[in-house]
Amino acid sequence: MSLPQRATITVTRQRRAKKRPKPLIRSAGIRLALVYATVFGVSAFALAFSLWYSTLGLLERQVDLTIRNDSAALADRYASGGLPALVTAIENRLAISPKGDAIYLLQDSQGKMIVGNLDFRPAGISPAGGWYVLPFTRQGASSTALLYAGVLSNGDQLIVGRDDRAREQLRGILQQGLLSAMGLMALLGLVGAIVIRTLFRRMIQDIAATTRAISRGDLTRRVPKTGDGDEFDELAEIINDMLDRITRLMDGVREVSNSIAHDLRTPITRARTRLEDAAIHANSAEDLRAAIETATADLDGVVAVFQALLRIAEIEAGARRAAFAMLDLSPLLLDIEDLYHAVAEDRGILLRAEISSPLPLLGDRELIQQAVTNLLENALKFSPPGAAIMFRAALTGTTIDITIADNGPGISEEDRIRATERFFRAESARSTTGSGLGLALVSAVAHLHNGVLSLSDNRPGLRAMILLPQTPELPAE
Numbered sequence: 144m145s146l147p148q149r150a151t152i153t154v155t156r157q158r159r160a161k162k163r164p165k166p167l168i169r170s171a172g173i174r175l176a177l178v179y180a181t182v183f184g185v186s187a188f189a190l191a192f193s194l195w196y197s198t199l200g201l202l203e204r205q206v207d208l209t210i211r212n213d214s215a216a217l218a219d220r221y222a223s224g225g226l227p228a229l230v231t232a233i234e235n236r237l238a239i240s241p242k243g244d245a246i247y248l249l250q251d252s253q254g255k256m257i258v259g260n261l262d263f264r265p266a267g268i269s270p271a272g273g274w275y276v277l278p279f280t281r282q283g284a285s286s287t288a289l290l291y292a293g294v295l296s297n298g299d300q301l302i303v304g305r306d307d308r309a310r311e312q313l314r315g316i317l318q319q320g321l322l323s324a325m326g327l328m329a330l331l332g333l334v335g336a337i338v339i340r341t342l343f344r345r346m347i348q349d350i351a352a353t354t355r356a357i358s359r360g361d362l363t364r365r366v367p368k369t370g371d372g373d374e375f376d377e378l379a380e381i382i383n384d385m386l387d388r389i390t391r392l393m394d395g396v397r398e399v400s401n402s403i404a405h406d407l408r409t410p411i412t413r414a415r416t417r418l419e420d421a422a423i424h425a426n427s428a429e430d431l432r433a434a435i436e437t438a439t440a441d442l443d444g445v446v447a448v449f450q451a452l453l454r455i456a457e458i459e460a461g462a463r464r465a466a467f468a469m470l471d472l473s474p475l476l477l478d479i480e481d482l483y484h485a486v487a488e489d490r491g492i493l494l495r496a497e498i499s500s501p502l503p504l505l506g507d508r509e510l511i512q513q514a515v516t517n518l519l520e521n522a523l524k525f526s527p528p529g530a531a532i533m534f535r536a537a538l539t540g541t542t543i544d545i546t547i548a549d550n551g552p553g554i555s556e557e558d559r560i561r562a563t564e565r566f567f568r569a570e571s572a573r574s575t576t577g578s579g580l581g582l583a584l585v586s587a588v589a590h591l592h593n594g595v596l597s598l599s600d601n602r603p604g605l606r607a608m609i610l611l612p613q614t615p616e617l618p619a620e
Contacts (some may be wrong), residue, residue: 180336187328195321199314206305210291213245214303221295226257229301233258234604244306246279246288252298268292268302276307287311306453346375350382362390376490410445414438458510458587466507472543473500475512476536483519491528499537506592514588516605517581518547525551526604538613545609553605559598585609 221229233247237260248259256264265277265288272292279288289302349366356364365386366379414437421434480496487494504511522532530550537544554562563586585607586596594611 177336179339182330183332183335184329187332188325191321191324191328195317198317199310200447202310202313206289208312210289210303210305214291214293214301217303218293219303222610224300224583226295226297230258244308246290246302246303246304246306250300250302252300257299261302264302265290267535270294270300272300284339342375346378349379353382353386357386362386362393410441414441417441431432437568458584458591464507464591466509467505468508469503469505470508471500472502472504472511472536472545473498476502476515476534476545477506479512479515479519480534483516484525487523487532490523492523492526493531494534495531496534497537498535502536502538502543503614504543504592504611510588514585514609515545515547517585518609521581521607522549522551522605525549527551530604541613543611543613545611546606548601548603548604549604550601553600553603554598556600562598563596582607 185204217229217232222234224231233249235245236245237258241260245258246261248261248264249257249263250259251257254264262280265275265279267277268275268290269292272294275290275292276287277290278285279290280286288304289307290302292300292302294300311526353364353366365383368376368379370376372600417434417438421431425431425434476498480494480498484494484496519532519534526532526549532550533546533548533550535544535546563582582596582598587598589609589611592611594609597608597610599606599608
């Protein structure tokens with residue numbers, strides 16, 4: 144057999160294997176329906192059996208109590224009036240209900256019947272008396288009865304009982320009703336299982352159709368909601384929120400890719416042009432060295448952009464949490480203020496600082512320092528000479544509030560929404576140097592510390608606040 148023929152046979156077998164239907168038990172809908180039907184059936188059977196058992200038990204207790212009361216009443220009659228009174232009481236009872244279920248038999252010590260409605264004494268009754276369930280014959284008909292046999296003071300024996308024929312009939316009716324109810328419950332359980340499987344399958348089909356469309360590239364599809372506000376709607380809402388986030392992330396990746404291509408093309412092209420120009424027109428080693436140094440500076444800017452991107456990705460992945468330690472932010476922020484105070488004076492800008500102490504935090508000292516210096520550098524970059532910058536850090540409740548407010552051009556409300564996106568630059572910052580990654584890094588650092596970066600209007604200028612949850616304890620010195 145040639146290789147093409149073998150390949151054809153292999154593909155054909157694979158296609159047949161794919162077309163082979165899955166066993167029903169592997170269907171989640173079938174399993175859910177079976178679980179529902181099983182639970183419903185067991186519950187219904189337990190309820191019906193409990194009712195059946197309770198009804199028969201109540202009936203038996205009533206019959207037992209009736210026999211006890213009747214025997215006690217006849218014993219009282221015998222005690223008060225002797226044997227004639229007892230005979231009269233039994234005859235009266237038999238006269239009132241000659242064909243009822245009551246059973247009486249009074250025999251003397253020799254076994255001769257004195258009065259009663261039994262044809263003969265049932266076999267198996269001990270002379271000492273007691274409770275019995277025995278077959279008997281009355282008026283030519285055989286049945287089963289619950290009997291109580293007692294011995295009188297003169298040696299006569301009294302048997303009081305109740306015919307069990309009515310209870311047997313009731314037991315049969317209850318059994319028939321139980322079987323009918325079980326059949327109805329089984330039917331209802333089957334219908335309920337089918338309904339549940341249909342609802343489950345419909346929801347899964349909606350999710351499968353949506354995810355299938357998204358896998359083909361249609362990111363606009365969403366899982367439809369029934370509007371009932373049930374768990375299926377909650378699941379659909381969660382999935383749709385996830386899809387919205389994926390869409391935003393995809394758009395962000397697309398924008399970052401476009402921004403990288405746009406922002407890095409210029410310095411790379413400029414470096415390449417300078418090197419080519421130097422290679423052609425350089426008249427001395429100094430000219431060539433100057434061109435190389437300028438191109439190197441341009442390429443260093445490109446490397447810095449990639450390093451910033453990698454740092455942001457590392458922060459967002461949470462890899463820096465391993466370096467967290469207890470620290471007091473007050474000395475760190477005071478050191479930053481001392482460093483930039485001189486820079487602000489050189490530019491004719493007033494830097495006012497209000498740093499509270501202590502400011503306990505569990506975090507990464509280096510990242511906090513970089514985030515704060517990024518905000519200060521932005522404030523200095525966009526503040527005109529004679530302006531003032533407020534650098535404030537305080538503990539507000541259980542939150543550490545680090546605020547840097549300037550009097551520069553600020554950021555519009557529309558641009559503030561996107562200010563923390565990578566490579567985003569507002570119109571007011573187009574003419575200044577930068578890569579558009581500073582606020583993105585600050586936001587990533589804040590989120591790594593379970594905090595948030597808040598941007599607002601300082602009227603005029605920008606107010607940037609890093610809000611971090613306080614850590615209540617400082618390390619022991």
